Amino acid sequence: MSVKQRLQTIQQHIAKACEKTGRSVSDVQIVAVTKYVSIARAKEAIDAGIVHLGESRTDGFLQKYETIGKEATWHFIGTLQSRKVKQIIDYVDYVHSLDRLSLAEEINKRANRTIKCFVQVNVSGEQSKHGLAPEDVLPFIETLSAFSRIQVVGLMTMAPYTDDEATIRYCFRTLRELKERVQEKQLPHAPCTQLSMGMSNDYVIAVEEGATFLRLGTCLVGEEEVE
Ligand SMILES: *Cc1c(COP(=O)(O)O)cnc(C)c1O
Numbered sequence: 001m002s003v004k005q006r007l008q009t010i011q012q013h014i015a016k017a018c019e020k021t022g023r024s025v026s027d028v029q030i031v032a033v034t035k036y037v038s039i040a041r042a043k044e045a046i047d048a049g050i051v052h053l054g055e056s057r058t059d060g061f062l063q064k065y066e067t068i069g070k071e072a073t074w075h076f077i078g079t080l081q082s083r084k085v086k087q088i089i090d091y092v093d094y095v096h097s098l099d100r101l102s103l104a105e106e107i108n109k110r111a112n113r114t115i116k117c118f119v120q121v122n123v124s125g126e127q128s129k130h131g132l133a134p135e136d137v138l139p140f141i142e143t144l145s146a147f148s149r150i151q152v153v154g155l156m157t158m159a160p161y162t163d164d165e166a167t168i169r170y171c172f173r174t175l176r177e178l179k180e181r182v183q184e185k186q187l188p189h190a191p192c193t194q195l196s197m198g199m200s201n202d203y204v205i206a207v208e209e210g211a212t213f214l215r216l217g218t219c220l221v222g223e224e225e226v227e
Contacts, residue, residue, distance in 0.1 A: 033217035118156035154194025172209035
């Protein structure tokens with residue numbers, strides 16, 4: 001199936017979830033996660049109207065960026081090693097995986113403009129997941145005021161991989177409540193208006209719970225297909 005066809009189906013699901021919860025579809029952006037697919041497939045997403053592209057590894061990011069460049073808004077969504085920051089920092093618009101002070105320091109040192117960052121939160125507490133424990137998020141964000149190149153635009157999480165809707169919903173709702181607590185602080189460096197949550201298997205629940213950036217790989221660009 002073409003990206004365009006897949007996108008239409010996804011947009012219908014988003015519209016329905018928005019209608020159900022009184023949200024506006026214009027508040028929900030799709031980041032096409034292209035880590036599994038070719039540059040051609042990523043371009044197909046752009047041609048289908050996608051603006052945001054996401055990659056989770058620096059080499060994949062650079063490969064795609066080399067060809068697609070400024071045609072897209074670029075999101076780095078994966079775990080970012082501090083020593084790799086300098087390779088990509090000039091090209092990224094958003095980093096979704098800020099989860100430690102040493103990474104903030106490195107971004108701040110290497111960037112020559114403001115970088116929009118999501119603080120990654122491990123809401124589910126799974127050992128395998130990166131991100132801060134919920135109770136550490138607010139103090140962490142407060143310390144980021146020392147870094148002039150970092151703007152905390154929002155929070156990011158990954159829900160557990162499960163069919164249990166209640167577990168997923170709890171995870172997204174907790175992130176939203178945490179975001180609201182950060183917003184209440186009215187920190188100049190941390191407007192924290194955005195929620196990066198929802199992947200192929202759980203994005204409808206994420207929209208219902210307030211997601212503003214969905215990170216969609218499999219369901220949107222899929223595994224590579226010959227058409
Ligand atoms: C791969 C990845 C996604 C996309 O996953 P799908 O289930 O294929 O939609 C989203 N977020 C992160 C952090 C990822 O690494």
